[in-house]
Amino acid sequence: MGLFKRAIMQSGAHMYNKDRDPLNKTEALNNAKKIATNFNCSLTHDWIQCLRKVDANLLVKMLAPFGLTFPVVGTEFLPQRQAFEHNLFNSDIDLIGGITKDEGQIPFEKLGVNITYDSFKLFANFFNELIHNLNINNVNDFYMKNVNKTSIPAIERALGEFLGDLVLKCPTYQFVKQVAKRLSTTGRNVYFYELTYASPYYSNISGCDTKSKNVCHAQDIAFVFGLPLLTPEIYLPKDIFFASNVMIMWTNFAKTGIADLNWPKLLNNSTPNVWHILDLSPNNIIKTFDHLLDQTCDGFWKNYNI
Structure with a gap:
């Protein structure tokens, strides 16, 4: 029970991805130390206690793009x-x-991104950096098949479908x-x-x-x-x-x-x-x-x- x-x-x-977590322990620790240095927490002292004193709203602003966070396995x-x-x-x-x-x-226009037909591969590469091991060409072919290259709403729809599925x-x-x-x-x-x-x-x-x-x-x-x-x-x-x-x-x-x-x-x-x-x-x-x-x-x- x-x-x-x-x-x-x-x-x-x-x-x-079945072969690779978004974050391993080493990467998570390095990211935490990077955030600590941004808040002037000395890594030679107890930087974790230092981070615990930082305003929560400021920490939220340091999150990954789109506010994505991932659990660390192991x-x-x-x-x-x-x-x-x-x-x-x-x-x-x-x-x-x-x-x-x-x-x-999501409201892509509010992200300040200039949406074009080439934007899809840029987004796919960006999420490959976060989640790993994407076959960018295959992803592009699957989601952009029959998409009107001149229609921003159609491209945004394809981007949203890719993001939601992934x-x-x-x-x-x-x-x-x-x-x-x-x-x-x-x-x-x-x-x-x-x-x-x-x-x-x-x-x-x-x-x-x-x-x-x-x-x-x-x-x-x-x-x-x-x-x-x-x-x-x-x-x-x-x-x-x-x-x-x-x-x-x-x-x-x-x-x-x-x-x-x-x-x-x-x-x-x-x-x-x-x-x-x-x-x-x-x-x-x-x-x-x-x-x-x-x-x-x-x-x-x-x-x-x-």
Whole structure:
């Protein structure tokens, strides 16, 4: 028995390149020392204690681009990098994992980046420095195929799809899928979802592009925590209905391990079942898309993640 018996993973898992973590211990320590010197902490003294006195807001500004941080494996907190391969994980849990439809769609224009057709390879190279071992030419061919070279919105869409698949979608999906495979005979419940509905109000205040009807990263927060029920006057009636249903599913899962009797487990006879959580009607809030990630996570990125 571990520290908990159920978990819900929303948009994120440590399942990047199978051969190389984003940060090893040496790199993490060197990065920490570099930050320390930027705050005039002497490395000849107790620089860790010095960093602990630095204002948290200043430390946040020193984070990696886009605020990305990564856990460091091979430490007392995460001692085993290949836990799945060595079967070194607790098998007495139920798990829900999920993603939003447009995880990587961010306001690129606000980053001050001049988006052109050549921008894609620049971004791919940038993320290769962060996450490692990308085949830039293959990535470019896969995501820029049939993209209009003169359309900035089309190029931004391709960039967002690449970013979302690399950093959030496929790591989350493959992590949960590995758990499902290993728990398939234990009777534990493992589910997966893709959120395809976003509140217009919450999208607007969180910087998501409402014109493109994107369901950006973190759009599930409004529903899981019932924000439309707390301030119904600024949300749509369907936002309130949707939040109520999501909260029922999440709390049912926390109490019983079963989110919804109609929600199939992720793996059914080895066929992935991904539930498409969207705004339809009171009797059809979820729809199954068995082949949602065939071309991306189970296709292009599969040998990269696992």
